[in-house]
Each structure stands twice: as C-alpha cells, then as structure tokens.
Amino acid sequence: MRPKASDNIQDLQYFGEFGGVNPSISDSSTYTFISAKTMFDTFEGNTEGCYLYSRHSSPSNLYLGEALAALENKETANVYASGMGAITSVILQLCDSEDQIVSSRTIYGGTYAFMKNFLKKFNISTSFVDITKLDVVEQAITGKTKMIFCEAVSNPLLEVADIKGLAALAKKYNIPLVVDNTFSPLSIAAGKLGADIVIHSLTKFINGSSDCVAGVVCGSTDFCLSLKDVTNGAGMLLGSTLDSLRAASILKNLRTLHIRIKKHSENALYLSQNFEKDGLRVVYPGLKSHPGHQAFKNQMCADYGFGGLMTLDVGSLDKANMLMELMQEKNLGYLAVSLGFYKTLFSAPGTSTSSEIPLEEQKEMGLSDGLIRFSIGLDNDIHRTYETMKDCMNTLGILNKKAMSV
Numbered sequence: 001m002r003p004k005a006s007d008n009i010q011d012l013q014y015f016g017e018f019g020g021v022n023p024s025i026s027d028s029s030t031y032t033f034i035s036a037k038t039m040f041d042t043f044e045g046n047t048e049g050c051y052l053y054s055r056h057s058s059p060s061n062l063y064l065g066e067a068l069a070a071l072e073n074k075e076t077a078n079v080y081a082s083g084m085g086a087i088t089s090v091i092l093q094l095c096d097s098e099d100q101i102v103s104s105r106t107i108y109g110g111t112y113a114f115m116k117n118f119l120k121k122f123n124i125s126t127s128f129v130d131i132t133k134l135d136v137v138e139q140a141i142t143g144k145t146k147m148i149f150c151e152a153v154s155n156p157l158l159e160v161a162d163i164k165g166l167a168a169l170a171k172k173y174n175i176p177l178v179v180d181n182t183f184s185p186l187s188i189a190a191g192k193l194g195a196d197i198v199i200h201s202l203t204k205f206i207n208g209s210s211d212c213v214a215g216v217v218c219g220s221t222d223f224c225l226s227l228k229d230v231t232n233g234a235g236m237l238l239g240s241t242l243d244s245l246r247a248a249s250i251l252k253n254l255r256t257l258h259i260r261i262k263k264h265s266e267n268a269l270y271l272s273q274n275f276e277k278d279g280l281r282v283v284y285p286g287l288k289s290h291p292g293h294q295a296f297k298n299q300m301c302a303d304y305g306f307g308g309l310m311t312l313d314v315g316s317l318d319k320a321n322m323l324m325e326l327m328q329e330k331n332l333g334y335l336a337v338s339l340g341f342y343k344t345l346f347s348a349p350g351t352s353t354s355s356e357i358p359l360e361e362q363k364e365m366g367l368s369d370g371l372i373r374f375s376i377g378l379d380n381d382i383h384r385t386y387e388t389m390k391d392c393m394n395t396l397g398i399l400n401k402k403a404m405s406v
C-alpha cells in the first residue's frame, strides 16, 4: 500500500514568548546559568532544556529541527549552515580512518567530490555503485562499510532509489541507510520508508525562496545527540551551525511547502508530458518511460506528485547554452544552479553542479553534454510557458529531430 500524504505541516503549532503566532527568535550566542553546577552538567550533556552556546543548540534551531523531524517521521533533527554541512557531519560522525562507504554513483557533485577526494585525507574510501541494482549494492558491502548513501531522486540524472529495498539491505548488514531527500521532500517520505538518517539541503525546496543556504540531519535522538557531543560530535566540532534568525525564517517558509510541491510537480508533469509528445529527450520520474517510474510510484505520497525536477537533452553543450540564454531572455526562468525557487531555474550540470565529476565518469553514468537540468517553477500559466519554451526551441532548431541527433 502506498504511504498516505503526511499532514505533519498542518499539525505544527508554535507560540511565541508573548503569545505571538511565530516562535520568538533566540538572539543570543550564549546563555546564563544560575548555578555553576548546572553549567557543568550541560557540558556533560545531562541537562535537558538548558542552552549553553548557540553552536551547540539554540531555541530557534530546535524549533526548526522539530518541524523537520516531524516532516521526515524521525525522532529529532539537527539543522546546519548548509546541506554540505549536514552531509559532511554525518559522514565524519559515522566513519573512522580505513572505513568504507557504499554510495550511489549519481549524486550531487559536491557530495561526490567530498567522498572521492576529500575523504582520502582520512583514508576513508567510497565504492560508487548503481544504486538501482540492489545486488550490485550488496556486493560492494564489506566488513569495513559504515553506511549506504544515496539520494532518493538523484542529482542530476533523476534516478530513483528503492528506499525500502536499500533499508532492508542496510539492516541485514547492521549499517545505517543515509538518504539525501533534497529533490523529493513530501513526495517521498524517506524516513517512513526506512532510511535511518535523512538529510536535506534546506537551500532548495524546503526554504523555497533562494535567499539562504542551510541543511538538516533527521534521525534518532541518540545519533543527533552524538553529532552535538562537545568532545566528539562532528556537528559541534566542525561548526557549521545555522544562524537563529535564518532558522526562524526557514520555519516560516516551511509552512507552505505542501502547496509549493504540488504546484512544482503539476507544472513539471505538464511540461514533460508535452515535450515527450514533441519527440524531445525528456527525463521526468512521472513519465511512464522513466526507468524509475514504478519505483517512485510504489513509494510516493501521491498527493505531492513526482517533484519539480526534469531534464532535457538537446544534443550538445552549445545548443544547451544557447537555449538557456534564450529562455532567460524570454523571462522563462533564470540560468542559475540550485532548485526549488518560484521561478524556473536551469543549468547544464556537466559544466556546473556536476563538474566535480571527471568527464569519463560523467559519460559512464549517462550524463551527456547537452543535458539541461530544470527546476520547474510555480508558473500560474504553464501552458503559456510551454508554448514560449517551444518557440525558443524552434528558433534554435532543437525541435527539428535531425538537429537533435547531432
């Protein structure tokens, strides 16, 4: 049976200190104690409800963390100053020198670069695998594996992970399944499906207004506390703490996430279905032609659709660049990286967000030169958008099939 739509956002209820409809913002980096003994106990992690120093925790960050934990059906959550801050903290908390990670090979370029290059400093290795093949994932697991990592819907190829299958595998080997759910909040309830740790770059859909960089780790109370430990916690010691003012503004934006995701999904489905009819090479998990369509359907919360990300392959980097410049000129969106904005954002991942991945590896994973990644916006008249995009493609000869097979 498919998971039901989560109504956790509807159930959020917070009051400010003076009865305000928004929680009061904690505008302090440090906190006083009446007794020195309580301060000592707080350092030891024993005093619930006491605040010590805002890199450790702050009321505003806790409010946002609680809301995001509810969204992902996890016990608790820690918020960070970026998605990468969240990802790197989790990895360095779980892995020691000589350990190994089994990761999907199609993931955000920054995460890939961190695993492949940066972790060499710590002698931590990563086996990059085709995450859609559970037997291949299992073969890569060794006695040194400390986590399975994947994106629920991958950046930029939109591969769909079978979270239940991966969770069963992780359980069999007694290792955690870590899922980056940045591309599919609400549509895929990764925590409910069995991910032990769910990460989001809040920079994207969850905040939704492209005005900040932030991240979250949702997980068990024990794990989130270990990240905050003053002597050994990667979150506490690496220090990528989110600022309280920003945490408060993200919490306010989170309240409209369900409405935004429905509209992003509706618009992306409309465009992808029409572009597919036009004979374009379009990839969208909501299309029957997508290899992960059934896997997405099996695990989705149907109310929220298949998400706002779509790719088009227009044949060459030159064509992709010309099309993106023309679309921006026609005010169809912005030539910019990132996603989840009210305006459509487009970029060529091979030369931007995935440029950390060497060219041969890009080719091997099916990331072609002419691929454009679209984060479809909240356009009210999506039919007009479709017509204008088609005009742009006609102008550049992209809808002409001969031109496409360059």
Ligand code: PLP
Binding pocket: 082, 083, 084, 085, 108, 110, 151, 155, 180, 182, 183, 200, 201, 202, 203, 213, 214, 215, 338, 353
């Ligand atoms: N995860 C995914 C899937 C991403 O696309 C990104 C950024 O593009 C990140 C993580 C990193 O997030 P941030 O830029 O907030 O550090």
